[in-house]
Amino acid sequence: MTKQYNRRSFLRTTSIAGAAVGLNAASYSRVVGANSRLRIASVGTGGKGWSDLNGVAASPDVQVVALCDIDSSAEHLGRAAEKYQSASRYADWRKLLDESRNVDGVLVSTPDFMHAPISLAAMHLGKHVFCQKPLAHSVHEVRQMQRAAAKYKLVTQMCNQIQSHTAYRTAVHWVHEGKIGKVKEVHSWQGGSPSWPRNIQRPSGSDPVPESVRWDLWQGVAEERPYKANLYHPFQWRGWQAYGTGQLGDFGCHIMDPVFKSLGLTSPTRLTAEAPPLLPETWTNRAMVEYEFPGTDLTAGSTLKLTWYDAVGARPPREKLAQVPDDYQLPGAGSVLVGEQGSLVIPHVAMPRLFPEDRFPAAEQETIDGVNHYTQWADACRGNGETTSHFDYAGPLTETVLLGTIGIRFPDQELHWDAKTLKVTNHPDAQKWITKKYRKGWEPAWV
Numbered sequence: 001m002t003k004q005y006n007r008r009s010f011l012r013t014t015s016i017a018g019a020a021v022g023l024n025a026a027s028y029s030r031v032v033g034a035n036s037r038l039r040i041a042s043v044g045t046g047g048k049g050w051s052d053l054n055g056v057a058a059s060p061d062v063q064v065v066a067l068c069d070i071d072s073s074a075e076h077l078g079r080a081a082e083k084y085q086s087a088s089r090y091a092d093w094r095k096l097l098d099e100s101r102n103v104d105g106v107l108v109s110t111p112d113f114m115h116a117p118i119s120l121a122a123m124h125l126g127k128h129v130f131c132q133k134p135l136a137h138s139v140h141e142v143r144q145m146q147r148a149a150a151k152y153k154l155v156t157q158m159c160n161q162i163q164s165h166t167a168y169r170t171a172v173h174w175v176h177e178g179k180i181g182k183v184k185e186v187h188s189w190q191g192g193s194p195s196w197p198r199n200i201q202r203p204s205g206s207d208p209v210p211e212s213v214r215w216d217l218w219q220g221v222a223e224e225r226p227y228k229a230n231l232y233h234p235f236q237w238r239g240w241q242a243y244g245t246g247q248l249g250d251f252g253c254h255i256m257d258p259v260f261k262s263l264g265l266t267s268p269t270r271l272t273a274e275a276p277p278l279l280p281e282t283w284t285n286r287a288m289v290e291y292e293f294p295g296t297d298l299t300a301g302s303t304l305k306l307t308w309y310d311a312v313g314a315r316p317p318r319e320k321l322a323q324v325p326d327d328y329q330l331p332g333a334g335s336v337l338v339g340e341q342g343s344l345v346i347p348h349v350a351m352p353r354l355f356p357e358d359r360f361p362a363a364e365q366e367t368i369d370g371v372n373h374y375t376q377w378a379d380a381c382r383g384n385g386e387t388t389s390h391f392d393y394a395g396p397l398t399e400t401v402l403l404g405t406i407g408i409r410f411p412d413q414e415l416h417w418d419a420k421t422l423k424v425t426n427h428p429d430a431q432k433w434i435t436k437k438y439r440k441g442w443e444p445a446w447v
């Protein structure tokens, strides 16, 4: 799969008009000085992209120089263009990157299936990247993101921003302090009710494409299909396998993050999912995935079991939660770490709770202040400090989440994972989902 990046082949395969600029990361990459402004481009300026853009731009040392969105309407490109009037505007991220000589860093806030193609192209040009969660749409793409960041020595951050919130930082600190002792097992869940389509067949026919929308550009690397209103763009794409990663993909990188951070987990070695059969194109409306990870200094055994549950109203079985009292109302989403000396509940998103309560009086527990996940990246790009969800950290976390989505395709079948070789060693059919097919002319250049 290794293919040397070549600027001209990128232009040829992506059919962008205009001359090659002749840049590559080696010639372009530079350390942005601590005193200079960080010039950023934002791709996907509506939805979560709006808060990503404003979050990063909140640093006084950031200048927004380019904006890109396939939808020119007010709530997408329009609002951002109104606020950042001096920034160049684009519908096509490939054109933006072609003209990106003045760009130091790129924010990627598009739907999941475009994270890696855009981020990889930006990293090949030596741009620092701030990318939404989950990091990518396939395990292979995740590993490519890690490799590109390392190869070009770029500052990266995945936007699982709750990691920087006082709630998650405090939870991680308590585990590191050893409050609950070594951790025996973990339960993580999302019991919310998504508003996007799940478990449906694709409706026939098509709707007129709104004037503001570049449907061809929205589809990017995915196979082409007719436009349907309120089914894909905006926001609804999550439930479609071609574009999103379902409930586990939507929330796993948030909810499992403090578990990864506190215990120092790496990729799992095996997993088994329970889920109803998938329809051909959408994700299911419930799933459970049992993972086994190699143990760490903070786990009780040489392996650690983590169970993920998602369904409307889903919660882990009470009897598995050791010291968490039955009359404590579990949050709608979160994790419980069952330790040898206590249990820690990490709600998504509220301050964590330690049990049994008489051993851990709430008022006596030290809390850790939050930091700004967005400006942390901007600062690090200028050489001030480091990011905490850089791609080397976010990679194994996203890999875990995406392996779970592969498990959902093969319910009740144990999958054995070799992270080194990117192989599901016991299941050739599952292995096929480690990579994916790309629309002709849109194939990413690999590292």
Ligand SMILES: NC(=O)c1ccc[n+]([C@@H]2O[C@H](COP(=O)([O-])OP(=O)(O)OC[C@H]3O[C@@H](n4cnc5c(N)ncnc54)[C@H](O)[C@@H]3O)[C@@H](O)[C@H]2O)c1
Residues within 6 Å of the ligand: 043, 044, 045, 046, 047, 048, 049, 068, 069, 070, 071, 075, 076, 077, 091, 093, 109, 110, 111, 112, 114, 132, 133, 134, 159, 160, 161, 217, 218, 220, 233, 234, 235, 236, 250
């Ligand atoms: N970290 C969080 O808390 C959080 C919250 C919500 C969403 N997200 C993530 O943010 C990303 C976007 O989700 P959303 O809910 O905002 O989706 P959305 O569809 O509502 O918004 C995506 C925006 O990107 C634009 N866009 C789509 N494809 C594009 C392309 N190829 N080039 C340029 N612009 C493009 C759309 O027009 C829209 O403005 C997803 O990866 C999602 O998982 C993260």
